[in-house]
Amino acid sequence: MTQTTSTAAAIAEEELASNLAANTNDDKARFPFAIVGHVDHGKSTLIGRLLHDTGSLPEGKLAELKAASDKRGGVLEWSFLLDAFQAERDQGITIDTTQIFFTTAKRRYVIIDAPGHKEFLKNAISGVAQAQAAFLVIDAAEGVREQSRRHALILHILGLRQVAVLINKIDLIDHDADRYAAVAAEIRHYLGQLGVTPLALVPISARNGDNIASRSEKTPWYDGPTVVDVLDNFVPAPAPVDQHLRLPVQDVFKFDHRRIVAGRIESGRLRVGDRLIFSPSGKQARIASLESWNAAPQIAAGAGQSIALTLDDELFIQRGDIAAHIEHQPHLAHQATVRLFWLDTAPLLAGDRLKLKVATSEYPVFVERIHAVIDVGNLAATQSDRIDQNAVAEVTLRSPALMALDKFDEFAKTGRGVLLRDGDIVGGAIVLHAGAVDQSRNLYSPTQSIGSADRASANGHRGAVLWLTGLSGSGKSTLAVSAEHRLFQRGRQVVVLDGDTLRQGLNSDLGFSPEARAENIRRTAEVAKLLAETGLIVFVSLISPWQADREKARRIVGENFAEIYVQADIETCKSRDPKGLYKKALQGEIKNFTGIDQPYEAPEEPDLTIDTTALTEEQALQQLLDLVDRLCALNGYESRRPADSYTI
Ligand SMILES: Nc1ncnc2c1ncn2[C@@H]1O[C@H](COP(=O)(O)OS(=O)(=O)O)[C@@H](OP(=O)(O)O)[C@H]1O
Numbered sequence: 001m002t003q004t005t006s007t008a009a010a011i012a013e014e015e016l017a018s019n020l021a022a023n024t025n026d027d028k029a030r031f032p033f034a035i036v037g038h039v040d041h042g043k044s045t046l047i048g049r050l051l052h053d054t055g056s057l058p059e060g061k062l063a064e065l066k067a068a069s070d071k072r073g074g075v076l077e078w079s080f081l082l083d084a085f086q087a088e089r090d091q092g093i094t095i096d097t098t099q100i101f102f103t104t105a106k107r108r109y110v111i112i113d114a115p116g117h118k119e120f121l122k123n124a125i126s127g128v129a130q131a132q133a134a135f136l137v138i139d140a141a142e143g144v145r146e147q148s149r150r151h152a153l154i155l156h157i158l159g160l161r162q163v164a165v166l167i168n169k170i171d172l173i174d175h176d177a178d179r180y181a182a183v184a185a186e187i188r189h190y191l192g193q194l195g196v197t198p199l200a201l202v203p204i205s206a207r208n209g210d211n212i213a214s215r216s217e218k219t220p221w222y223d224g225p226t227v228v229d230v231l232d233n234f235v236p237a238p239a240p241v242d243q244h245l246r247l248p249v250q251d252v253f254k255f256d257h258r259r260i261v262a263g264r265i266e267s268g269r270l271r272v273g274d275r276l277i278f279s280p281s282g283k284q285a286r287i288a289s290l291e292s293w294n295a296a297p298q299i300a301a302g303a304g305q306s307i308a309l310t311l312d313d314e315l316f317i318q319r320g321d322i323a324a325h326i327e328h329q330p331h332l333a334h335q336a337t338v339r340l341f342w343l344d345t346a347p348l349l350a351g352d353r354l355k356l357k358v359a360t361s362e363y364p365v366f367v368e369r370i371h372a373v374i375d376v377g378n379l380a381a382t383q384s385d386r387i388d389q390n391a392v393a394e395v396t397l398r399s400p401a402l403m404a405l406d407k408f409d410e411f412a413k414t415g416r417g418v419l420l421r422d423g424d425i426v427g428g429a430i431v432l433h434a435g436a437v438d439q440s441r442n443l444y445s446p447t448q449s450i451g452s453a454d455r456a457s458a459n460g461h462r463g464a465v466l467w468l469t470g471l472s473g474s475g476k477s478t479l480a481v482s483a484e485h486r487l488f489q490r491g492r493q494v495v496v497l498d499g500d501t502l503r504q505g506l507n508s509d510l511g512f513s514p515e516a517r518a519e520n521i522r523r524t525a526e527v528a529k530l531l532a533e534t535g536l537i538v539f540v541s542l543i544s545p546w547q548a549d550r551e552k553a554r555r556i557v558g559e560n561f562a563e564i565y566v567q568a569d570i571e572t573c574k575s576r577d578p579k580g581l582y583k584k585a586l587q588g589e590i591k592n593f594t595g596i597d598q599p600y601e602a603p604e605e606p607d608l609t610i611d612t613t614a615l616t617e618e619q620a621l622q623q624l625l626d627l628v629d630r631l632c633a634l635n636g637y638e639s640r641r642p643a644d645s646y647t648i
């Protein structure tokens, strides 16, 4: 390293350190925690109490509260405090109920998401609520309830490991040690199944102030910490600045002929001269400058800072790209296995299409497979094809877009996302596994064409041509169209090429002579080949009465071609006569009609024969879909985990 660069590096370190130190002086340095629990178990009262007992109430608030409580019958209602804050907020005064601040002798705190706040789950899941610890409040008289369980599960899913349980309303059970012990055992057992060991369980009465800021005389059998002790003992998370760099691009501005890339550094650090790679595009450039307005020029920055930088190369960077150092990039994948929490009233089904929003990027995805749905009550994993509201499940999502993702346990911010349907948040997801792809294959240069393997990887299946042959009325179109619907619902790329339709456009110049039919089949085979190469599952529904023409079609398409004989005898077809054509042909109104005055050669060795005279439409469809599954599955693409290997 030269003298100049080492000096620059030293300055950068120093500057970064001072920036970070500056950061610790703002409100971000408050220790953020959440209070969760079943409705009416006492969360609001606890907040009122905490503010009061730590001396954090604004002047005059207590008097106001007393007056309000007197009006309603005398008992001091600590939860009115939150109502009062809410009222002030509604009038445009500064206190925000979703961010309540208070201070103990040891440090400053921010309570994230006031209890009862309907958005808690959404916020918690979307990562807005960056709590580092949580209190789970449980009513001593009522014990563990559905919401207590669900909230505990969410805390676990969100990766929150510092959890303490406050068993509230201890006065309602007459400060009874045995009843307290029973509730404590129940919640310990449940949390134990999740692999969570509560840091403490505290018997409290939020209303009366027992064991909040000082030890209560009414629970002489309890010798553990108070709520404030527990708070002060939560350990702040290690600074994300020590992790690898993740800079999700928020925007790119044109300014004075320069392109300025803006974003918030979610983890790690960077400095001028660093070489960055932007995922998923794979473009690379060095940082030319860190922009600053009305401030001394910066040459380094770290996690938590919002920055604007320029690059030494005019790359096309866009919102949603993630900048990282080359040695430690996010995973690139079309497929991700996630643990999700479903919020929408409408269930999530296999094949459903959603958007996965991770940091600043949004990817279209569909549910490729639901591995297991978790019962919130007993944590049992069951196999299901639907995920109902408030359920937790493990699923594989697939995107036609290449996604840049991290695993949640490695990078919290870029390893978790929100699921959107029609613009609404309908669930949250943490990434357990991002299916890796061969990166070199996916970093395209504009001159390199996209191969069928890339397309298959994006779609989650290979392209193929399923050539349905059979008499008019045998059931070709019926089967092709139902298969198309079924596969489309599963998120497959699929299309039907039907003789009737093609003959109205591409092949409108052709009749039904043997030569015209041969040309009809040749053209259709060429089109089917092109579509299959772009990754589609193509159903061709043509009578294609001659073996030689069908063999030619197979040669044109090449690999991934299947000949399917849709079998029904002529008498059955005549009796079905869905379009009334047999009647006309028998009356001589239509000439050269297959099966009447032109032959039909049944396939000699079809890949599949579907006898529609013996099967119901559904059975016939299943036979066809089974063949599609075999023909179009990617090698190893499933990467499925059986439900019984599910652990949470
Ligand atoms: N002479 C004659 N013979 C057979 N079929 C006739 C004829 N005239 C019109 N139609 C209608 O055209 C559809 C068949 O066209 P195809 O393109 O599938 O035929 S071929 O593959 O070229 O043999 C066929 O559709 P399907 O009933 O779905 O098979 C008929 O609707």
Ligand SMILES: Nc1ncnc2c1ncn2[C@@H]1O[C@H](COP(=O)(O)OP(=O)(O)O)[C@@H](O)[C@H]1O
Pocket (backbone or CB within 6 Å): 470, 471, 472, 473, 474, 475, 476, 477, 478, 479, 541, 566, 576, 578, 611, 612, 613, 615, 616, 617, 618, 620
């Ligand atoms: N198992 C079956 N599979 C497909 N179609 C069936 C079956 N059983 C009865 N049908 C009926 O046969 C007719 C087939 O018509 P269509 O699909 O237009 O045939 P094609 O496209 O081969 O001319 C439809 O009316 C359909 O409801």
